[in-house]
Amino acid sequence: MADASPAAAAMRGHQLDIDGVHVRYGSSTAVDGVSLAVKPGEILALLGPSGCGKTTLLRTVAGFIRPNAGRVTVDGRPIDHLPPGKRGVGIVFQSYALFPHMSAAENVAYGLEARRLPKAEIIRKVEAALAAVRMETFGDRRPRNLSGGQQQRVALARALAIEPSILLLDEPFAALDRALRLDLQLEIKRIQRRFGVTAVLVTHDQDEAMSMADRMAVMRAGRVEQVAAPTEVYDRPATPFVAGFVGTTNALHGRVEERDGTGYRVRLDVGATVPVGSPRGFAVGDRVVLCARPEQLALRDAAVADPAAWPARLRLSLPLGPSVVHDLESGATEMKLHEARRGAPPAPGPVRVALAAGARPALFSAGEFA
DSSP: OOOOSHHHHHHSOOOEEEEEEEEEETTEEEEEEEEEEEOTTOEEEEEOOTTSSHHHHHHHHHTSSOOSEEEEEETTEEOTTSOGGGTTEEEEOTTOOOOTTSOHHHHHHHHHHHTTOOHHHHHHHHHHHHHHTTOGGGTTOOGGGSOHHHHHHHHHHHHHHTOOSEEEEESTTTTSOHHHHHHHHHHHHHHHHHHTOEEEEEESOHHHHHHHOSEEEEEETTEEEEEEOHHHHHHSOSSHHHHHHSSOOEEEEEEEEEEETTEEEEEETTTEEEEEEOSSOOOTTOEEEEEEOGGGEEEEOTTSOOTTEEEEEEEEEEEETTEEEEEEEETTEEEEEEEEOOSSOOOSEEEEEEEOTTOOOEEEEGGGGO
16 A cells, blocks of 8 residues: 655656766766666666666766766756755665664664754654664664664665655665565565655666566666566567576577468478567578577477477476476577476486477577677
8 A cells, every 4th residue: 555654745756767878988888878768656677787887877867977968857857967965866775885883763864964854854754764664673773783684774764764756776685695685675666666766776687677677678788778568578578688688598590481470480400390470570581590488498209290399308307396497409509498397307318399389489680699
């Protein structure tokens, strides 16, 4: 249920627009003409490998970096001319960035005191912020007496206390172990939904981005390759890089044999002809690469002839809870196949592999893989 408090109302629903932002360091381009619109109350994840420009872009929104070109606006009002403390932006860093000589409550109060609010109002806001992150009983403790997860909660409370228009999350879970990371992801998403604050999350962890974000922007070499809902990015990657970076993909090379309704019939080099639906335009004879997710492949009996299945060798099977991952090879092509676990996994040896029923793998030109 949404919080009806004045603080919640103050944070609800602000639009962030990044318009043609360029950031250069000498002759090196860190952000190359990025434009993004973050809708009021949504979480947008900036996802990509190290050095792709996502943290530089976040720091540009925060005001720590001045862009060489482009602009940043909140609710249509430019904020590029404002210093970081005047932008109405709350930031949660990977390193927490808490003052070690201050208590948790004093850390949360810091930004409010900088705004010269009345003492009674500061106390009220600090108490509300600590309660929002379930840290109200830890206000008198210093950071060294808090666990990593508790410190991150305090950092989040400090960011929320100033009632930010935009919440920026810079790799906020990177220093936490896996179990605690999941707890904090749920906590932050719960709080973000409660207050309706617009948030931008920087991460290199695809699972984190897919679980937390309403939309994700996949970045590479300073540019955005695709912006869409996480399921859209996973199911319909726009580029080979996105297909390979988000999730796992099996790259199967082949040639277009004929058009087939709204798609194509592709003769794969591994030895099968498969129907592939695709909105892209290819000509008969074009070299293409079919990118199939592990769950889009299925095992078939090696003894049963099927023109849509190709021979392979099962090398290893790894049970993972309710599922199992099979490691296969077909000639020089290595593949991963993911399916529900049904009893003991099959023994290594000859098998056949086909596209699973209903699978819609992505199809790209072979030239895009060059």
